[in-house]
Amino acid sequence: xxVLIMGCGRLGARIxxxxxxxxxNVTILDTSQTSFRRLPEDFxxxxxxxxxxxxxxxxRAGIREMxxxxxxxxxxxxxxxxxxxxxxxxxxxxxxxxxxxxIREQIFRELxxxxxxxxxxxxxxxxxxxxxxxxxxx
Amino acid sequence: xxxxVAGGGKVGFHLAQELLQGxxxxxxxxxxxxxxxxxxxxxxDGVMTGDSCExxxxxxxxxSRADLxxxxxxxxxxxxxICEIARRRGVPRTIARINNPKNELLFKKRGIETTxxxxxAILAQIEQELPTHELIPLLQLHSGLEIIxxxxxxTSPAAGRALREVLLPPESLICLIVDPGGMPxxxxxxxxxxxxxxxVLVTRxxxxxxLREVLIGSTHGLDT
Numbered sequence: 001x002x003v004l005i006m007g008c009g010r011l012g013a014r015i016x017x018x019x020x021x022x023x024x025n026v027t028i029l030d031t032s033q034t035s036f037r038r039l040p041e042d043f044x045x046x047x048x049x050x051x052x053x054x055x056x057x058x059x060r061a062g063i064r065e066m067x068x069x070x071x072x073x074x075x076x077x078x079x080x081x082x083x084x085x086x087x088x089x090x091x092x093x094x095x096x097x098x099x100x101x102x103i104r105e106q107i108f109r110e111l112x113x114x115x116x117x118x119x120x121x122x123x124x125x126x127x128x129x130x131x132x133x134x135x136x137x138x
Numbered sequence: 139x140x141x142x143v144a145g146g147g148k149v150g151f152h153l154a155q156e157l158l159q160g161x162x163x164x165x166x167x168x169x170x171x172x173x174x175x176x177x178x179x180x181x182x183d184g185v186m187t188g189d190s191c192e193x194x195x196x197x198x199x200x201x202s203r204a205d206l207x208x209x210x211x212x213x214x215x216x217x218x219x220i221c222e223i224a225r226r227r228g229v230p231r232t233i234a235r236i237n238n239p240k241n242e243l244l245f246k247k248r249g250i251e252t253t254x255x256x257x258x259a260i261l262a263q264i265e266q267e268l269p270t271h272e273l274i275p276l277l278q279l280h281s282g283l284e285i286i287x288x289x290x291x292x293t294s295p296a297a298g299r300a301l302r303e304v305l306l307p308p309e310s311l312i313c314l315i316v317d318p319g320g321m322p323x324x325x326x327x328x329x330x331x332x333x334x335x336x337x338v339l340v341t342r343x344x345x346x347x348x349l350r351e352v353l354i355g356s357t358h359g360l361d362t
Contacts, residue, residue: 053215055240056295064303077191080222081215081244088247089305103193104219107226 004029004066004092006052006082007073011098013038015070020045029061052082058090068094076101083113142167142204142229144190144220145211146177149235153208154181165199191219202227210235221250240351243307258347272354273346276338283309284343288353292333295355302327306352307345314338 001024005012008030016028017040026045029052030036036047050057052071063069069086071079076099086092096114099105105117127133139162143150146168157164158181166181167190168174174187188195190211201207207224209217214237221232236242236255245253277285290297296304301312315323318334331337331353341349 053241054238055243059295075215077213077215077219081218084218084248085244089244101192104191104223107193107223110226111222 001025001067002062002065003027003068003070004058004061004063004086005070005072006030006079007071008035008038008047009072009074010038012070012072013040015072016045017043027061027066029057053078053085055085055089058082058085063090063092066090066092068092068096071095071097076104080104080108080113083108087113139163139205140200140203141165142190142196142199142201142207142224144196144207144209144217145235146170146173146185147210147212149210150208151177151180153210154184158184167195167199191216191223193223196220196223196227201229204229206231206233208233208235212237214238214241218245218248218250221245222248225249239347243348262347273350275346278343279340282343283340284346285313286339286341286346286349288337288339288349290331290333290335290337291354293355294331294333294353296331296353297333299331300327301325301329301331304331304352307341307348310339310341310345310349312337312339 003019003024003026005016005026005028008028012028016026020026020043027048028045029048029050031051033049048061052058063086069092071083073079079097079099083095083097087095097108099108099115099117100119102117102120105115109115141157141162141164143154143164143166146166150166154164154166164184166177166185167188168177168185169189171187174185177185186199190196201224207229209220211217217234221234224232232250233252233254234245234250236245236253237257239255239258242253242255272289272291274287275284276287312325315325315329316336323329
């Protein structure tokens with residue numbers, strides 16, 4: 001599967017490493033070269049520099065050949081914007097998007113994106129840990 | 139009318155001033171408290187401090203009873219999110235400021251029809267006053283269509299691509315390609331566009347600038 005990941009933070013780098021190790025064709029995009037230091041040393045995928053909200057940047061990163069697009073920058077609105085570009089303008093089939101704000105996450109999901117909120121999930125897990133209830137599914 | 143202006147920069151501030159003079163009820167939502175206080179000195183309590191991308195802020199601004207939301211921050215992604223949330227809250231009209239003219243297509247695809255781009259407006263004015271040699275309007279048809287001739291520069295983002303890979307604006311068609319040797323060709327999906335080709339196109343008048351972006355590329359020095 002051809003996957004384009006926008007944002008090479010801890011999460012993006014980890015996803016990139018995992019998918020690459022599993023034999024997928026990964027391109028990772030970040031505005032800063034130094035972010036790529038987070039990638040595993042044996043990463044075989046493509047590193048691209050640029051802002052994923054910019055059409056020509058996405059095109060250079062091969063967006064038209066992608067089966068999936070993952071938006072995991074620090075900015076909720078940036079992730080949303082780039083995800084909609086991937087979906088609406090370039091017709092990428094699977095578009096996954098991290099949204100920190102649980103309220104916006106729900107709205108964006110209702111607007112058709114595959115979203116998740118680390119805030120909601122993390123809160124649930126910690127509450128379960130503290131109270132000793134069953135760990136959250138998912 | 140009750141109008142929520144998201145973003146209290148120069149655009150938002152002067153917009154609010156004008157709207158207030160027209161006897162509208164106006165609320166400016168501005169993230170920066172210092173900026174909000176400065177606006178408040180001029181327009182009184184028609185300003186609220188908060189991040190207008192936050193649903194809770196917009197709810198506190200009474201967005202669901204707004205007749206119109208104008209998203210005029212300096213960030214296109216924020217303006218898109220503000221308009222999306224406003225529409226989910228039942229606001230009948232949203233207007234978005236677009237800073238990067240390339241983003242207009244996405245706003246349209248998301249159903250946000252009213253977008254204003256100062257960059258685009260200035261560019262259109264320049265084009266009107268000083269037609270660049272790469273794009274020559276040949277004929278205006280009725281129904282808003284226009285026939286133009288366009289010469290692909292070496293910097294064209296479409297150069298070297300097959301026609302099917304080039305995303306033209308809606309209702310735009312390349313009818314004829316004349317290569318630098320003067321040979322005319324009828325284009326098909328596999329036809330490759332090359333720098334130096336002259337294209338004859340039909341397009342909508344309002345799509346000409348988008349077409350320019352796609353076929354000629356950025357000409358105003360924006361770093362892309």
